[in-house]
Every structure is written in structure tokens, then in C-alpha cells.
Amino acid sequence: MADLNTQPPPPYQREQLAISLLAFALLFAFATFFGLTQPDITFFRTHAFAWSSALLVTPALYIFVRRHGIAPLTHWWRLFWTFAWVMIAVHLIWGLGLEHDWQPLSVFERQGFWIAFPIFLLQAVWLIDIAMTWTRYDWAWPTGGYKVWQGFMWLFVLANFFVAMVIFRNDTESLVIGLMQTAVVVAAFLMRWNEREQSL
Amino acid sequence: MVRRAVNIAAIVVSCLALVASLGWLWLEGRWSAWSPPQGEPAAIGYNAFTKGAFGLEAFPLKYAVVAGRVSSAAFTTTLEDGRSLWETFGFLPNSKAVTLKEPFCEGNADKWLPYGFAVTNYVPATAVQTSLKFAGLTCASCHSGQLRQANGKLSEPISGMGNMDLDVIAFTDAVRNAVMDPDLTADKILNEYAKVCPSDSAGLIDGFVEKFMLDGWLSGIREAMGGDSRKYGLPYHGIQMKQADDIPAGPGRTRPFRSIVRVAMNLPGDENYAYSKIPAVFEQNQDLRPRAQYDGSLGDPVTRSFIAAYASGSSIKALSKPEVVHNIRKAAAYTEDLGIGIPVKTFATHFPDHAPAAADVEHGLTVYKKHCADCHGHRPISADPAKVEPWVAEGKYLHKLEGVGPLAPPNGGLGVDAERVTFRYAHDLPLAIWTTLPGNPKITAVQEKRLDKAIIDAQDAGAPALAYFWQKQKEQFLLTKRQYRLGHPLYFPACPEGDATCTPESLLDRAPPCALDFKAYPQTCEITDFEAFVNNPIPYAFLRAPYLHNGSVPTMAQLINLEKRQPQFCRGQNVYDPENLGYKAPNPVDGKCTNPREAFLFDTKVRGNGNFGHNYPAWDPEKLTDRQRADLQALLAYLKTI
Structure with missing residues (x-):
């Protein structure tokens, strides 16, 4: 409790919810309805939900790099971070439920431990992080252990998406989205570094 | 003010998109709900054989009602001689149709659709299930026949007998002609249907879905058939559909290996003269008939039924649906007992x-x-x-x-x-078919190795184009493997299940093309390619x-x-x-x-x-x-x- 920051959270603006929700809803609708035109609707939707999650998490990854430790995180971050998790949970439901017939062990059998384990771990720890984000008063101004936790989560989520989208690159869409996400994160670091240089 | 309005509009649009998406997913769940039927095995088998969905949906049911009106040019052979569209192509008439007083509509399809047609809600190829009803072929469309006596009297349909009247390739060409007609639209179909069946109106949601899916079906099937024209050529029309010079198979016969080369190998299948009578399927019990097909190239009756449906146009996706898998298995079991436990009338x-x-x-x-x-x-x-x-x-x-x-x-x-067994690609076909369906993770590793071996063998044989072909087959296999992570439900092992030597480790040697002597007995490879008849x-x-x-x-x-x-x-x-x-x-x-x-x-x-x-x-x-x-x-x- 000693680390708990008592600064008030940043102000909420309706457009933050409007735009993040719109992005989530349109991507969800795209996966649902465009899937009808695909040869394998389940396969497409499973992947489209993953692509959508990668797209939704990208603004959150960007904001986090720009602000973590130097400025309060914003509602933009929290909303995109949350919607990205919801979308990856939908991806899990589709993948595990419809493609693996709700048999988690088959995911391990098919993909191997070192690929399957992080998938489930990501779902769990990201959910814990989301829960903290919506329940902790200091979500925007983390300090101490919570700040480290947020940094770890950022890295863990980024690493998971990078490995899945760029290293494994099961399809062109994954590679393009993965590279775009990587570019955005690199750009965020460069901008942060540039701002730091200018402020010195 | 404007900013506020835009924000509210965005939230409203988001909510609508989510409600529409979630609502659609809920409806999909309702449309695809299915549980295995209960009852006597013979009755279940008969229903699977004669009414079961096999992924062979021909067209929407409402279109079937009005096909003769809106696509008469496509279905007219000029040899109708007073026969209905269906009879002209040799489908067995529905005995209830003669006495049916009301117009033929979607609701009474079971009383007028030809014998052996199923009413399903699977969209062709994608096997998405919606409220749109389709008319589809079943086993019985081809494997049930009637005996016509000199006085014109017809026997009742005989399950298991080949339909020797059926001009199935001509019918396929007629359907291709019809759906490729640029003037055919969803509105045209629905307007004509409303004239024929004015009291049969869909509800608001179902009506919207119906129009949406009809449009989707038409554009999808046109695109697919347009693309397939490179493989299939343009369909024949009019009198050509009944002329041996144009469609040489004729009534009661198919060109199964041209079809399977096209679907399993994605090759044109030209120069294929393997004409085959639609076979009778009595007493298919493996004790009596350990090898299926005229050439004995297949062992398991389920594999035989799968390949029959696949060669006829059923997609891998459709063939993975629990209902379709159930129908394939039960229909195969039905043919095993048909004529033994299930009586067939004697001569x-x-x-x-x-x-x-x-x-x-x-x-x-x-x-x-x-x-x-x-x-x-x-x-x-x-x-x-x-x-x-x-x-x-x-x-x-x-x-x-x-x-x-x-x-x-x-x-x-x-x-x-010998054309039946000596056609081009006959020796490549078994491997292509076997690797169409991925097995479980252990098996897929063997399937991949077998495809790698085919690439190397082709290169060693001085056939780089064939090596390229197998490379492409492997790419397709890897994609399919990802789509069916637990293995395709109709995957068949390369050697018989229960055979102690049929292990994943030994599978590479047993995988097609199996190198056993054609004189060996019993044959232990599930799929063979010998130039022989059994x-x-x-x-x-x-x-x-x-x-x-x-x-x-x-x-x-x-x-x-x-x-x-x-x-x-x-x-x-x-x-x-x-x-x-x-x-x-x-x-x-x-x-x-x-x-x-x-x-x-x-x-x-x-x-x-x-x-x-x-x-x-x-x-x-x-x-x-x-x-x-x-x-x-x-x-x-x-x-x-x-």
C-alpha cells in the first residue's frame, strides 16, 4: 500500500469509449460476416479475431511506451487494452471450442508445450491485469511493484503477438499486422527517445 | 455539439454492429443445432441413405420450385417429351407428387422433390448453415432405381440399385448453365416464387437472411464456377446434354475419376475415359466384399462413401460437419447390411x-x-x-x-x-486422396513425410513439374492440417484399423501408393492403384x-x-x-x-x-x-x- 499512488485518474472523454468501442464492434462484425464468404468460416473467424485483437492492442502498446513512467496512462490505453483482451478471449473460445472441441490438451498435443502454454498463460495473466486496471485507483499512475507488473504485461503481450504474428506468420494477414504493430511500437520508442533528448 | 453527436452516433453504430453480430451468431447456433437421431439402426441408415445431407446441395429450394420457369433455357434438352425437368434428367419421381393438389412450394417439398433429394440448410461448399433451405443430392439419388415394365408400370424405388435413368453429368451441366445465367438474380427467384406460392412468405428476419444468402449463394457459385471453367470448360446446353458426342457418360454412368482428379488434384482431368456405371451397393459387408470399387482400390465402406461424396462435389468442410459425418457412416453401414439384414425384393x-x-x-x-x-x-x-x-x-x-x-x-x-484403371494420374491419385484429410498430429507428421518423399521421388524421376505439383499439394495439406487440428473426422488410415502392424511408425511404408503386389491376398493397404479389377x-x-x-x-x-x-x-x-x-x-x-x-x-x-x-x-x-x-x-x- 505504500506504493499506492493517490493522484486522481485522468479525465474521461466520451470519444475514448466511442472510438475504441467502434473499432471493437466493427472488427467483430467483420470477422462474423466476412467469414460467411470464406471457404472455412470457423477457421477464418478464429484467425480474424486474433488479427482484430492485434489491431486493438496496437494503440494500447503505443500509448504505454509513450507514457509509462513519465505521464499518466489514459483511458484510450485502458479501453484498447481491455477490448484487445476481450477479442483474444473470443479468439480462444473459437479456437479451443470449435477447432479443438474444448480439449485444451489437444492444443498442447498439436502445437507443443512451448507454444500452447503461453497462449493459455496470456489469457490468464492478461485478465488479471485487466481486472487490476479496472479496480485499482492507481492504474494510470502506477508505482512500485504494480508499475513493474504493468511493464512486464506490456512486454509479455507484445512478445506473444510478435511470436504469433511475425515469427509464425501463418498467413499474410498475420505477418502484415504483426509487422505494422512492431513498427508502431518501434516508432513509439523513437518518439519517446526523441522527446527525452529534446527535454535535456 | 457536433462532436457529441458524432460520439453518440459511433456508440450507437457500435451497439448495432455488436447486436447484429451476436444475433447472427446466435441464429447460426440455432440453424446448425443437430443431435444424432435415435431409433432402429435400419431406419436410421435408410434415412441417412435417402434423406441425409452429404454436402451435395444443388441449389436453394425456392429456386428448385421455380427453376423450370426462371431457368427454362438452361434445363431444356428438347427431349422432354412431356416429362418434368427432374424426370428428363432421370431422377426418380416422388410418388406423392401425382396426387398433390396444392402448388409445389418449399413447405411441401417432401411431396414433390424427386426421390433421393434432401432438404438441408447447408450453403454449398462453405457448409455454413442458415435459414435458407437447399435441395441436395443424397446417396439414393444415384444408388436407388426403379424397374420399368413394358406397360409403363414402375416398381417402387429400390435402395441400393444404381439409378440407370439418371443423367447426372447432364444435370450438372444444366445447373451450371442455370446459375451462370447473368439474368438470374435473387429478386427474380423470389418474385417468381411469390407468384407460385403466394401464401408462403418468410418472416422479417428470415426473409432478410434469405435474400442476403440467395445473393451470396449466386455470386459465390458464379465465382466458383467461373474459376472452375478453366478446369471444367463451359457446360453443354440444350440437345448437347443428351448427345454422346458431347457428354459421353450418358444415363446411369459417371466419370468418377475425372471428377476426383479435378477435386483432389486440382487438375483438369481431360483425356479421362474411365466411364463407370453407377454401381449397385448391396451386401457391402466387408466379410463378403473386403475391397470396394470395381478395381478393389478401397477397403473401408466409410472411406468409399466419403470418396463418392467428395468426388461428386462435397467439400472437405461440409464433410467435416457432424451431421454429414453421421450420414456418411450410417449410410455406409446401411449398404453393408442391405440385402442381408435389410431385405431386398427378389426377382x-x-x-x-x-x-x-x-x-x-x-x-x-x-x-x-x-x-x-x-x-x-x-x-x-x-x-x-x-x-x-x-x-x-x-x-x-x-x-x-x-x-x-x-x-x-x-x-x-x-x-x-482397361480405361477404368489406366487413366492419367491413376497412380498419383491415392496419395492425393489420402492427404486430402489430415489425421491426428502423429499421423499428419507421416502424411507430411510422405508428401516430402513424393517431391523427392518426382525429382529423382526427372519430373520436376510433378515435384512442383506435390509441393503445392503439401502447401494445401499444411493449410488443411491447421483447419482440422484434431484431424478430419473422416480421415482414413492407410492401413486397416485394428491391424497390429498399422502404427504411425509403420505408416510411411504403408502409405499410398502402396507397393504391394496386386496378386497379394489379402490386400492390406487401405487405398491402392493397381491396374486390375476385383x-x-x-x-x-x-x-x-x-x-x-x-x-x-x-x-x-x-x-x-x-x-x-x-x-x-x-x-x-x-x-x-x-x-x-x-x-x-x-x-x-x-x-x-x-x-x-x-x-x-x-x-x-x-x-x-x-x-x-x-x-x-x-x-x-x-x-x-x-x-x-x-x-x-x-x-x-x-x-x-x-
């Missing part, structure tokens, strides 16, 4: 006036045992003409493969037309006409050399000939078949149509002695009873 029941005399049948059995039983086994004579005794699967050559073409013995052996029992021989694998011999009397085989004859809706056991197939006049109902000219000189071979007893029908004639007449009498 004497159908034709009591032509029932052979007991003394002739007894004599015939002795002739049969001398000339036929070594290869086919035999059926003991039943005391009750309305029943049959169990088939006795004993014979020196029974279940063994008889080489033809390059594998034919020096004396010619069976000597039948000797199998011939239960219900009277329902297997016309004879030989390509249907080139209209009657049993001709097959056993009691009568001379016809070099040319006319096929279509031929009358059954109980005397000679087969079809009365008139000879053409001046090389033409002028009867619109028997308009297909079957010329046995055409490549793949050969009626030579299977020369047992090897007697010249034009030089028979009295003794030989009496023997053959007795043999024919016995064959009527089995």
Missing part, C-alpha cells in the same frame, strides 16, 4: 410371371459353379422365391485382383476395357444391369454369351427385360436413337465403352451347341434368383 417378387422353374435353377447352379463361382462365390438356392439365402463367399479367385492392361496375364485374363460377389445380379463396370452390356444373356453383345444400343429410360435379365436397349436406326426417352447412343467402339472381355463361359453365342444353349439358359435362370 420373383418383382416379376412373378417370369420366375424361373426350379429345375432350371438347379441346373443353372451347377453351370454357375463351373464357370462363375470361383470368382464370385455363390448363393444357395432358396426354397422360398421371395427370399434369398446368405451369400457363400468361397471361391478360388474370390476377392482377388485380376490384372488388366499392362498387368493382364499372357492369356488376356479378364480382358475387359472379383467380388454379385448379390441381386438382376439389379446390376447393364453389365460390366462401364455398363456396356445391356443384359445378362449377352454377358454370359447366350446372346451376341450389341455393338451399339440406345440408352435412357429403358424398359426392363425380365427374360434376358437386363434392359431392352434398342439398336439405333441409321446410327441414331430417335426415341427421345432413349436418346443416348451407346457405342461400344468409343474409347472407354468397350464391351469386350469377361468372356465366361468362353463360348461363341452364334455357334452354341444345344447343350451349351441349355446350360446358358439354366445359368440365366439361376442368376435370376441370386
